[in-house]
Amino acid sequence: MFNETRIGTATVVEFIRPDGTVEPMNVDLHYRSDDPHAVTLRFHTSDQESTWLVGRELLSDGLLAPAGLGDVRLRPDHDDVLVLDLFTEDSHAVFHLPATDLRRFLESTYAAVPAGREVVDFDLLLKDLLA
Numbered sequence: 001m002f003n004e005t006r007i008g009t010a011t012v013v014e015f016i017r018p019d020g021t022v023e024p025m026n027v028d029l030h031y032r033s034d035d036p037h038a039v040t041l042r043f044h045t046s047d048q049e050s051t052w053l054v055g056r057e058l059l060s061d062g063l064l065a066p067a068g069l070g071d072v073r074l075r076p077d078h079d080d081v082l083v084l085d086l087f088t089e090d091s092h093a094v095f096h097l098p099a100t101d102l103r104r105f106l107e108s109t110y111a112a113v114p115a116g117r118e119v120v121d122f123d124l125l126l127k128d129l130l131a
Contacts, residue, residue: 005033005112009105013084014096025095029102031056031109039109052086057115060106063099
């Protein structure tokens with residue numbers, strides 16, 4: 001028997017438009033212990049939603065130093081601000097997010113599943129894939 005833990009929080013980030021203007025954007029962060037290496041980021045605008053699956057370790061590393069080499073990159077900026085860069089084949093989005101909010105969220109995920117204790121329930125994963 002596997003007990004799944006779900007952790008979620010909401011925060012507001014600043015979307016930095018290509019022209020330099022700033023737009024506040026709501027973001028939901030979700031963590032599930034049955035997928036212990038991943039965090040889901042769900043960005044909400046007035047007319048659409050974008051979902052990104054990001055490594056929990058990348059987010060944790062990005063609190064302290066630049067992290068990520070691919071589509072997702074995170075780095076500390078100034079004060080309590082982090083810079084999140086998201087890349088697709090044809091676009092690049094930049095967000096500023098509060099480090100305190102991300103740190104608090106990650107602490108709750110590590111309290112549920114400590115680093116190095118991430119275990120994937122392959123039977124449950126297979127059942128989800130076949131459903």
